[in-house]
Amino acid sequence: MANPSNGVIADALDELGDLYELDGAVIHRVLAYRNAAKVVRDAPTSVAALALEGRVTELAGIGATLEEKIRALIETGEIPAAVRLRERFPPGLLAITALPGLGPKRARRLFDELAIDSPQALREAAQAHRLRTLRGFGAKFEESVLAALDAGAAERASHRVVLDRALAVGDALCEALASLDPSARVVLAGSARRRAESVKDLDIVLDNPALLDQLAGLELIESASRTSESAARARTHNGMLVELRAVEPERFGNLLQHLTGSAAHNAALRERAVRAGLHISEYGLLDDATGASTFCSQEAELYELLGLPYIEPELRENRGELEAALAGTLPALVALGDIRGDLHCHTTASDGRASIEEMARAARERGYEYLAITDHSATHGFGDDVSPEQLLRAIELVRAAEQQVGGIRLLAGSEVNILPDGSLDYDDELLAQLDWVIASVHTSFGLDAAAMTERVITAARHPHVDALGHLSGRLIERREPYAIDTDAVFAACAQAGTLIEINASPDRRDLSEVHARAAAAAGVAIVINSDAHSPGGFDVLRYGVWTARRAWLRAADVANTLPWPELEAKLKRSR
DNA sequence: GCCGTTTTCGGCCCGACTGTTTTCAGTCG
Numbered sequence: 001m002a003n004p005s006n007g008v009i010a011d012a013l014d015e016l017g018d019l020y021e022l023d024g025a026v027i028h029r030v031l032a033y034r035n036a037a038k039v040v041r042d043a044p045t046s047v048a049a050l051a052l053e054g055r056v057t058e059l060a061g062i063g064a065t066l067e068e069k070i071r072a073l074i075e076t077g078e079i080p081a082a083v084r085l086r087e088r089f090p091p092g093l094l095a096i097t098a099l100p101g102l103g104p105k106r107a108r109r110l111f112d113e114l115a116i117d118s119p120q121a122l123r124e125a126a127q128a129h130r131l132r133t134l135r136g137f138g139a140k141f142e143e144s145v146l147a148a149l150d151a152g153a154a155e156r157a158s159h160r161v162v163l164d165r166a167l168a169v170g171d172a173l174c175e176a177l178a179s180l181d182p183s184a185r186v187v188l189a190g191s192a193r194r195r196a197e198s199v200k201d202l203d204i205v206l207d208n209p210a211l212l213d214q215l216a217g218l219e220l221i222e223s224a225s226r227t228s229e230s231a232a233r234a235r236t237h238n239g240m241l242v243e244l245r246a247v248e249p250e251r252f253g254n255l256l257q258h259l260t261g262s263a264a265h266n267a268a269l270r271e272r273a274v275r276a277g278l279h280i281s282e283y284g285l286l287d288d289a290t291g292a293s294t295f296c297s298q299e300a301e302l303y304e305l306l307g308l309p310y311i312e313p314e315l316r317e318n319r320g321e322l323e324a325a326l327a328g329t330l331p332a333l334v335a336l337g338d339i340r341g342d343l344h345c346h347t348t349a350s351d352g353r354a355s356i357e358e359m360a361r362a363a364r365e366r367g368y369e370y371l372a373i374t375d376h377s378a379t380h381g382f383g384d385d386v387s388p389e390q391l392l393r394a395i396e397l398v399r400a401a402e403q404q405v406g407g408i409r410l411l412a413g414s415e416v417n418i419l420p421d422g423s424l425d426y427d428d429e430l431l432a433q434l435d436w437v438i439a440s441v442h443t444s445f446g447l448d449a450a451a452m453t454e455r456v457i458t459a460a461r462h463p464h465v466d467a468l469g470h471l472s473g474r475l476i477e478r479r480e481p482y483a484i485d486t487d488a489v490f491a492a493c494a495q496a497g498t499l500i501e502i503n504a505s506p507d508r509r510d511l512s513e514v515h516a517r518a519a520a521a522a523g524v525a526i527v528i529n530s531d532a533h534s535p536g537g538f539d540v541l542r543y544g545v546w547t548a549r550r551a552w553l554r555a556a557d558v559a560n561t562l563p564w565p566e567l568e569a570k571l572k573r574s575r
Numbered sequence: 576g577c578c579g580t581t582t583t584c585g586g587c588c589c590g591a592c593t594g595t596t597t598t599c600a601g602t603c604g
Contacts, residue, residue, distance in 0.1 A: 025576090028587055032576035063577050101593075103602050136601090140594060228591090243604090258589090263604070270588035275581090281589050 002449050003048035003074060005483075010041035012073055012082065013066070018094060019085035021104040035061045038264060040070075042319050044518035046487050048074050092118030099148045101141070109134060123149050160198035161240060162476050163543065164506035167192060169220060169240050170202045176218050177204070177211050184208040185252055189259035194313045195546035197476050197509055201241040203259045209246035251284060253296035258282035260299075264318035265311075272322060273306055280306075314549040333549040334528075336542050338561040341370035344415065344438055344469060344501060344529030345537070349394055350375035351384040353534040356401040360408055362535030370409035370564040372436040373398050377416040379425040380442065386414070388430055395433060409564050411435035415469055420444040420451075422458025424465070431464035435568075438501065438529075440469030441482070449483035456484060457492040466571050467499035467527055470510040478507070486515050487522070494523035497572035499559055502528045502551075504544025516551035525559040525570065 004012075017033030039061045040047045050056045051070045057063055062070075069079045089111075096119060097107045110116040113134055116125055125131055126142040126149075170188045178186045187193070190203035206212075212232040215224035224234035234242040247255040258266065258281070270280045277288040284293035285305055296302040300310040308325045312333055315321040324330045345359055346352030352359070356373055363371040375386050375394065386394065395412040402410040413436035416424045424431065424439060431437055439459045447455065459465055471489065472481030493500055500519050503510045511519060511526070520526055528544040530537055548558060555561040559570065568574060 020576095029576050031587085036576085061577065065576060101602065105601060136595065138595060144594095259604095261604090267588055274588070279589080283590085 003046060003052075006040050006043055006047050009047055009070060009073060010037040012079060013037035013040060013069075016069070016079060016082045016085075018097075018104070019082060019089060022089045022093065022097075022108055023085060024108065032061070032066075035264075036066050038318075042317070042514055044514055044521055046485075049487065090117045092121070095119055096122055099145065099153050101144060101148075106137075109136075119149060160200055160477055162198050162506055163192065163196065163546075164540070165238075166199045166202060166240065169236050169238065170204070170242075173202070173218070173220055173236070173242065174204060176220065177206060177214075180211055180214055181208050184211060185249070186211075187256055189256055190261060193260050194262065194316055195543075195550060197512075201243060204242060204244045205252065205256045205259055206244065206246050207249045207252050212244055212246055215244070250297050251295045253298045253300075253302050254284055255282050257296075257299045257302050260313050260316065262317050265316035265321070268318045268322055269306070276306075278306070312549065314546060315552065317550070331552050331554045334545060334553050334555045334558050334561065335549075336545045338555040338558070339368075339528060339541060339545065340563060341368045341372075341409075341560050341567075342530050342532065342538060342541065343370075343372040343411070343413070343436060343467070343527050343560055344374050344503070345371065345532040346375050346415075347373060349373075349386055349390065350380065351533060356397055356410070357405055358535055359532070360401055360405040360410055362538055364405065364408040366538055368408060370411060372411040372413040372438075374413040374415040374436065374438055376442075377414050377425045379417050379419070388426060391426065391430060392433070411564070413437060415440055416465070417442050418455060418459040420447065420455060422455040424459065424462060428464060434464075436466055437464050438467045438469045439465045441473055445473055445482045447482070449485055452483055453485040453488050456489050460489065460493050460498040461496045463572065465498060466573065467501050468493065469501050469529075470503040470508050470531070471500060471515070472510050472512065474510055474512075475507050476509060481510075481512075486518065490519045490522035490524050493519070497570075497575065499525045499527050499571075502526055502544045502547050504528055504530050504541045504547070506540055506543045509543055509547045511547070511551075513547050513550035516547060516553065520551065520553055520557045526553060526557055527560045528558055529560075 013033050014037040017030050017037065020033065021030045039059050043059060047056060051067065051074055056067050056070055073079050093107055093111055096102055097104055114125055114130060116122050122145060126145045129142060131137045131142045132139055170192050174186045174188050178184060184207055186204065186206045188202065189205050191199045192202060209230055212226060215221055215232055215234050220236050222235045222237045224232060226232050230246045232244045236242065245255060245259065273280050279286040284295050285302060286293045294305060303310050309330060311321050311325055311330065342363060347354060347356050347359055360371055376384050378385050378387055391414060398410050398412040412434050414434055416426060416437055416439045418439050418441050419425060441456065456468065460468055472484065474481035500511060502516055516526060526548065528541065528548055530541045532538045559567050
């Protein structure tokens with residue numbers, strides 16, 4: 001049997017944590033499982049492989065006990081403790097804990113004392129007013145439970161919004177608020193500020209509480225209410241929830257840091273601070289020695305007080321950034337302005353909406369030095385295919401467009417399909433005439449991991465393939481990645497000198513941040529590409545740069561921060 | 576269950592809110 005992926009192992013540890021919590025384990029034991037699940041999910045290489053080498057305890061938060069459980073999962077497909085606990089606690093009980101206000105402790109009491117083991121049983125008990133017979137439960141609880149069940153809270157998985165949709169609303173809202181008081185500071189915090197792949201809600205920090213009363217008058221807002229002297233909650237017309245907090249200017253940095261998170265980063269930061277006799281909260285930095293609190297108008301001041309350099313929001317995921325900050329080894333992250341060219345875009349020759357010239361002018365206006373035209377290849381289908389004859393003609397058209405547009409180097413390229421057997425759909429003689437070839441999987445997503453890995457590695461080793469496109473095939477919040485051994489692909493690419501793309505489309509961001517970090521660590525050069533299908537499509541490049549930053553990449557890790565001649569010299573075709 | 580420039584055992588981040596209680600446990604972010 002193939003090794004379980006990091007995601008599968010992480011899910012198993014999360015489930016076991018939930019089961020232990022229902023079982024009444026001390027909370028720190030439960031948290032140890034949740035922490036381990038996160039560590040595994042974020043791990044850049046195969047945790048199963050690490051466990052089989054006996055090295056899994058090298059991961060912070062995984063000790064002998066968790067090692068044993070992970071090994072059992074790899075070797076038998078099950079963790080014995082989970083099997084045992086699943087028999088005691090029915091799945092419906094876990095579904096109940098998804099209801100607001102119902103955690104493991106209270107759910108367990110309902111199960112023990114009223115034999116409630118499903119949302120349906122809970123509904124019947126609430127309707128019959130049996131819940132209020134329990135000490136600590138009352139009429140209001142029965143009401144809120146029924147309301148939550150009617151709203152479908154038990155069935156509905158938490159709905160997350162992909163970052164581009166979230167920023168469209170969040171940035172516009174901040175702009176609208178700032179326009180009401182141009183002297184105010186209004187900053188979008190939370191996972192949107194950390195540029196995560198998707199967000200649950202929006203958090204906004206501002207330094208003028210009067211603005212909270214003007215929310216309801218904004219065009220974007222459907223409804224708004226004040227939740228306290230310094231806070232408000234709102235819902236936008238497209239259904240996003242927004243939490244707003246106002247704070248005095250001298251404490252703006254404290255609150256912004258708190259609300260930017262992540263929860264794991266903040267928890268780790270506070271734990272370190274406690275050892276130095278300091279207590280961090282959204283209200284200030286309390287020093288045990290003096291009993292006095294210090295306020296920070298800027299986030300950087302807070303990190304400085306903790307003896308740390310400023311940590312970029314994209315790094316705040318507790319993936320080693322605190323250790324690196326202490327050691328002075330935080331990377332200088334790649335920035336949008338470092339990117340000199342885009343190596344993946346489409347024109348009307350395939351499924352794009354603009355001509356070569358229009359795309360070239362748009363790229364030149366963005367300040368790019370070069371642009372690769374990479375329309376889909378011969379087997380693409382949907383009427384978007386480019387026949388070998390058309391591709392030969394396209395090379396001439398690209399050369400002519402370069403002359404006509406001027407001021408930008410145009411590369412004649414192709415986004416070539418990787419067929420199920422790993423072969424490409426143009427012959428080598430034709431591929432050899434191109435300046436740049438990117439190879440992607442667009443069909444047969446259902447292959448098993450071994451076949452898919454073999455397929456992609458075959459393409460990566462092809463002498464005319466410069467880079468792999470959107471490696472996992474995922475669509476964020478919509479389509480799971482297909483099964484593939486990414487570690488094996490990275491090793492093959494590093495060995496063959498094949499680059500791998502971070503496709504910047506906000507729905508893809510593929511490589512993911514975890515995979516991009518692993519690829520770079522394996523010695524693979526990364527390119528960040530827009531996959532633009534129109535001139536406006538170049539705008540999405542920032543999402544790719546954010547993924548690269550969340551992957552700890554520096555400009556030196558990203559090949560298209562180089563001028564084209566230097567990049568070209570590094571390609572295997574130049575060897 | 577993990578972990579250690581106070582510790583190999585005894586700790587393990589911070590605060591608000593809620594409903595139910597007369598002082599707080601559980602839940603949430």
